[in-house]
Amino acid sequence: MSKDSRHAQMVSFAGYLPEKKVDTTSFAAPSDLPRSLDFIRLTGILAHHEVSEQQGSFELAIEAAKKAISRAQLEPASIDLVINASVSKMNHELSQHLSPSYASLIADKLEINNAQCFDVSNACASMVTSLMIAESRIRSGQAEYALIVSGEHITPIIDEAKRRNLYLHPRAIASLTVGDGAAAYILGPTEQEGRIKFSEPFTLAQHNRLCIGQACKNHRGPQMRTKARDLQNGVLDNLGIFLQRSIKKMGIEWDKIDHTYSHPTTPKAVKKGAKIATDALGEINFLHNDSAETANTASTTHGVLLEISHDNKYLNSDETVFMVSFGSGLAMVAIHFNLPEGVEKWS
Amino acid sequence: MVVMLSWESTKIGYNNLFKSTLKLAKKAIKKAKISQEDIGLIVHGGVFREHFRTEPAFATHIHGGLDIHCTNISFDSQTCFSFDVTDGSCSPHVALQAIADLLPSLTNKFALLCIGDDRPTKHCEWDYESYCVVAVIGLSGDGIKLISVDYDNSNFNVNFTTTGYFDDKIKANKFEKVGNIEEREKESRNNYFSGDSEWLSGKHMHEFLQRIDGQNDTLEHCIVDRSGKSTTAKWEF
Structure with missing residues (x-):
């Protein structure tokens, strides 16, 4: 090659x-x-x-x-x-x-x-x-x-x-x-071009103190402190333009995306984000907002949701997936990829 | 791969990493004759963070401290992306590789490499010399050129680890090191430099940068982590 x-x-x-x-x-x-x-x-x-x-x-x-x-x-x-x-x-x-x-x-x-x-x-x-x-x-x-x-x-x-x-x-x-x-x-x-594409990656560092995870000072284990509303607003205020810029940069068409996954801070927050995305780019073909019984599993969320979609037999070879990722800091980045050949046959 | 256009390093106290990094970053950016707005990527490499912080990435604090593109996204706003990488003392080389991986695809073609560690809590025994290193990395230009980074896992011992834990006796967080490889001391000859296996990432890079004055041709910089794994960066002058 x-x-x-x-x-x-x-x-x-x-x-x-x-x-x-x-x-x-x-x-x-x-x-x-x-x-x-x-x-x-x-x-x-x-x-x-x-x-x-x-x-x-x-x-x-x-x-x-x-x-x-x-x-x-x-x-x-x-x-x-x-x-x-x-x-x-x-x-x-x-x-x-x-x-x-x-x-x-x-x-x-x-x-x-x-x-x-x-x-x-x-x-x-x-x-x-x-x-x-x-x-x-x-x-x-x-x-x-x-x-x-x-x-x-x-x-x-x-x-x-x-x-x-x-x-x-x-x-x-x-x-x-x-x-x-x-x-x-x-x-x-x-050898096939374009099977994975990424958005421009953003860190909106003005929001870097809205969610802090560290060791608990007086007890075994970790703690997290979050200004949840400010963090959510930091995402939602930027989401529409972020998605529009991402779609353009990645050279993809919004209405051709088969499966969309957002980072599920909460299912309710995903719904709010979906409304912004719809207003900015049009209807979402298939939003997988299935974290009601898994909650937010941090860096693993998209993989967990993909697995649920697979279990529900929603995924087929070569269909396209768009995943939007947020992380405290505040990071915003998206990935678009084609599902692997034979995904529907996986056990 | 990439070019190190400028660099700064200094010895720091127990927990001065953030302030020192900001100070050195400003100097390094000036020395590279670019502006802060040209930075499109910040990658921090290290092991120990204050209070064993897990999120957000330390690089986002540097990013915010320097106030690089800290605005909401618009259709023509510029972007900067920040994150951390770690692999024991080999972290500087991993960070350089990550920059080399991502920088070509970004709009702003300069990156900040930031290396260093903080003593996590005052209860942690800290017999390290802690250094902070910042470098401006570009895709081309006057500077030392990173040709390759190779890794060697052949002496890796999975049991030689460092772990943060809560000490129930004193009700505070500490860390413990388990196992120890045969100590490997500093080795410096014409085209090769390797530090002590007990050094932290910052000291590895600081000593390497002290070594490059007057160097011509090439220099191989090997970092051996206390777990036995190693990385070797080949630089061209």
């Missing part, structure tokens, strides 16, 4: 949710919240999934990666780039992995022995940022097959928020919108 005719494509993807499902009413009933807030009505989140006792970000990531590798029908040895996009990197004892890269540990477990491995950190936009890097590596011939993977064990921030008096710590309320999950993608080479 000559350099000019070398491009990248999505070979496979997978999402994984741990078995344990927790109803929102069990921890965020109106009686638990300031001013008897109706959390379910406000967010549309009915439930989320949580890890089992022995699971952490790593175990989740491995589950998704194995599924993606199997679907790609690849030998692990043929993967020469592994990027981890997990923000949490949290084990079952709530310790945070720091070094070397989490990707190195994931590759070792999967017996991917000769791959370059590193981590990308860009909040919930880490996954699409990683996909951009992997696509470039494959297109330039520096990599053949890339595994981009993330496991997010973030529900300990729910426990942290529950320990707080939410009247006094209203910025902890957004912590109740998360769930655990994992996602993995395999990218590989193709």
Whole structure:
């Protein structure tokens, strides 16, 4: 494959949710919240999934990666780039992995022995940022097959928020919108141009202090503090023009997109975003707003939603997918790709 | 791949990374004879962040601190994109590669490479010399040219890790290092430089930048992480 005719494509993807499902009413009933807030009505989140006792970000990531590798029908040895996009990197004892890269540990477990491995950190936009890097590596011939993977064990921030008096710590309320999950993608080479395209990536850094995740100072585990309304407004105020610029730059037609996925901060927020998108570009063919029972699984959200769409038999070979990603910071980036051949036959 | 057009580095205290990075970035941008508005990408590489912060990316704070295109999106507004990468001490090379990967496709063709670590909490034992390094990277121009970055996993030991944890006895967050490879000391000869395996990313880059004065031809810069994995960047002068 000559350099000019070398491009990248999505070979496979997978999402994984741990078995344990927790109803929102069990921890965020109106009686638990300031001013008897109706959390379910406000967010549309009915439930989320949580890890089992022995699971952490790593175990989740491995589950998704194995599924993606199997679907790609690849030998692990043929993967020469592994990027981890997990923000949490949290084990079952709530310790945070720091070094070397989490990707190195994931590759070792999967017996991917000769791959370059590193981590990308860009909040919930880490996954699409990683996909951009992997696509470039494959297109330039520096990599053949890339595994981009993330496991997010973030529900300990729910426990942290529950320990707080939410009247006094209203910025902890957004912590109740998360769930655990994992996602993995395999990218590989193709001679066909345009099977993966990216928008201009934006960081609106004037909003970089609206959502902060870090270790809790006086208790085991992480915490997150979010000015949720300001963050949502930061996205919604820019979404229409962002989408219009993205569609133009990517050279795609809005009405030809088969499947659209947004980063699901909450199902209600996605609806608001969809209205803006519709006003700016026209009707959305198929918006997959299916996070009511998974919640926001950070960097893994799109992969989890793709898996749900696959389970529902909505996805077919070569159809087009448009995914919009947001991350605190505030990152905004979109990816457009063709679904892999044979996706409808995957188990 | 890319060209390092200018660079600045300095030793910092326990948690001066943010302020130092901003200061050095302004100097490096001036030295490169570009304006801040020309920056289209900011990539930070490091391991330790204040309070073990996980989000947002440290690079977004640098981005905001420099006030680069911090406006709402319009049809003709310019863009800058920021994120972090990490792979132990090899982070500088990974960050350079990420810049080389993405910069050609961006509208603004200059990037900031930012390297460094903060002591996460005052309870963490910190026997490191912490350095902050900032470089302006372009696709061409006068500077040192990055030819390639190679990696070597052959000595990687998966058990040699660093982990942040909550110490129940003192009710505070610390980190612990597990395992230790055979210590590898600084090695410097004509066309090759490699630092100590216990150095942090910032010191690796700082010492490399001290080494390049008067260099001609090529220089290979090898970073061996304490996990045993290594990266080698080949530079042309």
